[in-house]
Amino acid sequence: MTSTLTLDRVTYRYDGTKKNVLRGISAAFEPGKVYTIVGKSGSGKSTLLSLIAGLDVVDGGQILFDGDDMRTLDRDAYRARGIGVIFQGFNLLTTATAVQNIVLSMNISGSRVKHKKQHAYDLLAGVGIDRETAGRPVLKLSGGEQQRVGIARALSHDPRIIIADEPTGNLDQATEDEILRIFTGLAHEEGRCVIIVTHSRRVTAVADEVLGITAGRLGVVKKDQGPPRKAAVSGGPS
Amino acid sequence: MYILNNALANVWRHKGRNALLGAIILVVIAASVVALMISSTATSIIDDYKERFSAEVTFVPDMEKVREEAMAESEDGMVRMVMPTIDADQYLAFGESEHLADADFTASTGVVPEDLTPVAADLGGGSGMMTMGGGGPGESMFESEPMSFTASLQGNKLAEFDDGSRALAEGEMPDADGEALVSTELAELNDLSVGDTLHLAGELRNIDEGALESIEYDVTVVGTYDDLTDEYGTSPQQNAFTNRRNEILTTYDTVLSNYVAGMQGMQVAATFYLEDPDLLDAFTEEVRAEGLPDVFDVTTDSATYNAIVGPVEGLKSVSVTFMIVVLVFGGVIIALLSSIAIRERKYEIGVLRAMGMKKSAVGLGLWSEILAVTAACMLLGLAVGSLVAQPVTDVLLAGQIQAAEEAAAAAEAQGTGGGMGMQMGPMGGANQADPDAEPLADLAVALTPGTVGQIAAVSLGLATLAGLTSLGRITRYEPIKILSERN
Ligand SMILES: Nc1ncnc2c1ncn2[C@@H]1O[C@H](COP(=O)(O)OP(=O)(O)OP(=O)(O)O)[C@@H](O)[C@H]1O
Ligand SMILES: [Mg+2]
Numbered sequence: 239m240t241s242t243l244t245l246d247r248v249t250y251r252y253d254g255t256k257k258n259v260l261r262g263i264s265a266a267f268e269p270g271k272v273y274t275i276v277g278k279s280g281s282g283k284s285t286l287l288s289l290i291a292g293l294d295v296v297d298g299g300q301i302l303f304d305g306d307d308m309r310t311l312d313r314d315a316y317r318a319r320g321i322g323v324i325f326q327g328f329n330l331l332t333t334a335t336a337v338q339n340i341v342l343s344m345n346i347s348g349s350r351v352k353h354k355k356q357h358a359y360d361l362l363a364g365v366g367i368d369r370e371t372a373g374r375p376v377l378k379l380s381g382g383e384q385q386r387v388g389i390a391r392a393l394s395h396d397p398r399i400i401i402a403d404e405p406t407g408n409l410d411q412a413t414e415d416e417i418l419r420i421f422t423g424l425a426h427e428e429g430r431c432v433i434i435v436t437h438s439r440r441v442t443a444v445a446d447e448v449l450g451i452t453a454g455r456l457g458v459v460k461k462d463q464g465p466p467r468k469a470a471v472s473g474g475p476s
Numbered sequence: 477m478y479i480l481n482n483a484l485a486n487v488w489r490h491k492g493r494n495a496l497l498g499a500i501i502l503v504v505i506a507a508s509v510v511a512l513m514i515s516s517t518a519t520s521i522i523d524d525y526k527e528r529f530s531a532e533v534t535f536v537p538d539m540e541k542v543r544e545e546a547m548a549e550s551e552d553g554m555v556r557m558v559m560p561t562i563d564a565d566q567y568l569a570f571g572e573s574e575h576l577a578d579a580d581f582t583a584s585t586g587v588v589p590e591d592l593t594p595v596a597a598d599l600g601g602g603s604g605m606m607t608m609g610g611g612g613p614g615e616s617m618f619e620s621e622p623m624s625f626t627a628s629l630q631g632n633k634l635a636e637f638d639d640g641s642r643a644l645a646e647g648e649m650p651d652a653d654g655e656a657l658v659s660t661e662l663a664e665l666n667d668l669s670v671g672d673t674l675h676l677a678g679e680l681r682n683i684d685e686g687a688l689e690s691i692e693y694d695v696t697v698v699g700t701y702d703d704l705t706d707e708y709g710t711s712p713q714q715n716a717f718t719n720r721r722n723e724i725l726t727t728y729d730t731v732l733s734n735y736v737a738g739m740q741g742m743q744v745a746a747t748f749y750l751e752d753p754d755l756l757d758a759f760t761e762e763v764r765a766e767g768l769p770d771v772f773d774v775t776t777d778s779a780t781y782n783a784i785v786g787p788v789e790g791l792k793s794v795s796v797t798f799m800i801v802v803l804v805f806g807g808v809i810i811a812l813l814s815s816i817a818i819r820e821r822k823y824e825i826g827v828l829r830a831m832g833m834k835k836s837a838v839g840l841g842l843w844s845e846i847l848a849v850t851a852a853c854m855l856l857g858l859a860v861g862s863l864v865a866q867p868v869t870d871v872l873l874a875g876q877i878q879a880a881e882e883a884a885a886a887a888e889a890q891g892t893g894g895g896m897g898m899q900m901g902p903m904g905g906a907n908q909a910d911p912d913a914e915p916l917a918d919l920a921v922a923l924t925p926g927t928v929g930q931i932a933a934v935s936l937g938l939a940t941l942a943g944l945t946s947l948g949r950i951t952r953y954e955p956i957k958i959l960s961e962r963n
Binding site for chain 2: 288293315319327329334338
């Protein structure tokens with residue numbers, strides 16, 4: 239099976255720092271699977287996700303999306319359509335309402351959905367945000383609510399890859415389970431590639447593959463030990 | 477389209493920041509409105525006065541030079557000052573200048589009307605003709621016919637119909653060639669009525685060459701005029717020739733129909749109007765080349781013009797300077813403010829970029845937002861500006877007039893200015909302001925479409941300045957940096 243996303247000896251160092259955060263990371267991410275990445279705080283998980291998200295380019299090695307080097311790709315378009323990102327810090331427009339955030343994301347992606355606002359409300363309802371909450375500025379939402387808005391936004395433009403940085407960190411167990419059901423559904427039923435950075439055992443438990451990051455390198459911790467996965471039905475590799 | 481919608485939503489989302497930026501833009505625009513209203517109204521008034529004053533050219537004999545010349549020519553110690561004249565040929569040549577917007581020509585010649593009894597016949601009338609008609613001293617041509625009198629045939633000399641001292645009594649004004657007016661007195665005396673034809677004979681000559689040429693006119697009386705002018709005007713001699721009731725008025729072309737270049741006996745005068753007062757020097761050069769004697773100064777009535785329009789010109793330059801200062805300072809403040817505002821909105825920009833929005837789209841959004849704020853400020857600024865423009869104008873103009881008066885008083889106290897004009901007499905006064913010339917004290921400023929257009933341009937400029945400052949910052953922002961810094 240061809241991987242949607244391939245990392246080949248990726249290295250990365252922040253400007254103005256001496257040490258490489260990432261030192262030769264290689265991995266292949268396939269559609270229809272849930273991956274989790276674990277590692278100590280400060281080990282470089284968010285950094286890796288930023289590179290996968292196309293927010294910056296690698297210093298060494300390469301990241302391939304459908305075989306295309308991310309360095310040469312239109313990364314704006316990739317971020318707008320190819321990938322859905324749930325940031326650790328949410329990264330929502332705080333003065334805009336939840337629903338405005340999602341409609342804007344759909345607009346940026348050039349989504350052809352007819353009733354964008356209604357679609358946004360539906361997506362928010364899917365993560366447990368009611369209409370009243372959806373109409374409030376993000377600034378006036380709780381951390382958990384903001385996190386769920388972030389998840390809804392990541393799904394709003396129907397991306398083939400979804401990456402999430404601690405997506406359940408601010409959620410209670412019941413909501414966490416609900417969110418995880420969504421993630422596994424996206425991978426196992428819709429054939430998307432889902433990559434989650436987490437500290438939560440409940441999350442790693444549902445993963446098809448668990449990768450660990452230590453000293454800037456990535457290793458496989460667990461493979462295919464999650465619940466039996468179903469065949470991909472859509473959005474698989476072309 | 478969504479970029480625009482989001483930008484409009486952002487106007488409200490960042491109302492605090494936008495209100496601050498807007499307040500400064502409003503001040504700049506309102507000040508510009510006032511300044512532009514003043515300057516455009518002042519400009520149109522200045523243009524109007526320029527047309528009325530400084531475009532009219534006069535040839536003024538410099539009496540100082542006339543006297544010097546007379547003294548130089550004097551052989552017996554007697555100084556005979558002769559008023560210099562300009563030949564008809566020269567006037568006609570000057571009129572060809574391409575610098576002229578307009579030229580009003582008048583012409584006159586002495587003629588002997590057949591079978592006409594003049595008003596004041598008892599005073600005689602032939603002798604005056606030579607001095608008036610030819611400017612040359614010497615014999616009268618009509619001495620052999622003592623009964624004849626010489627009348628002045630005047631072409632296009634109709635100014636007195638404008639000031640009311642002459643008025644059409646019957647018939648109509650001469651319009652076509654060969655049409656003429658006579659005074660009601662002359663008509664009565666000779667039983668003339670509309671439709672009658674007058675036969676007029678005259679002579680042109682060249683004294684130097686001893687040439688003589690007879691000329692004839694047949695003019696049809698088309699009307700009569702009532703004459704309220706002083707019968708003998710400024711003429712020192714009183715006879716039938718100088719009596720103004722004997723003047724026969726016709727068109728310029730009629731008189732000129734007998735014009736012969738190089739011959740004297742026909743006077744041509746002209747008032748020239750320049751296309752633009754600034755062309756005075758070029759025009760002067762041209763008429764000098766055509767042979768205008770050095771004793772003539774070529775002038776426009778700039779002193780009177782300055783006395784009247786000076787304060788308005790001062791007001792205009794004050795308002796323009798003021799606007800430039802406001803624009804420069806305002807521009808700097810706006811640039812600084814929007815630069816700070818963008819730094820504060822770095823996170824928002826990072827989020828938009830992370831969502832896949834292109835830099836250009838982010839920039840367009842910010843620019844639209846500023847443009848929307850500016851547009852609102854423009855409408856408000858136009859309203860505020862046009863409300864305060866009139867009172868501001870009144871205060872500033874009063875200040876300018878006072879300053880001009882003080883300057884004039886200071887000049888007089890120093891003894892410059894006044895004395896010269898007295899020596900030179902009324903003719904030399906062309907560079908002296910008409911003492912009756914009151915400065916323009918009222919300037920009714922108005923908001924013209926042109927001003928609105930200029931304000932729109934200023935507003936667009938301000939918005940673009942703010943937008944470019946923002947844009948310059950955005951390009952330096954990489955989303956990963958912004959977002960990781962925040963996390
Ligand atoms: N903008 C930055 N400039 C310099 N160094 C940075 C920057 N952002 C992160 N780092 C450093 O890079 C390393 C990796 O950071 P990263 O955020 O990827 O860790 P993480 O694994 O996501 O940690 P956590 O579990 O706490 O979220 C850390 O040592 C961090 O201090
Ligand atoms: Mg992290």
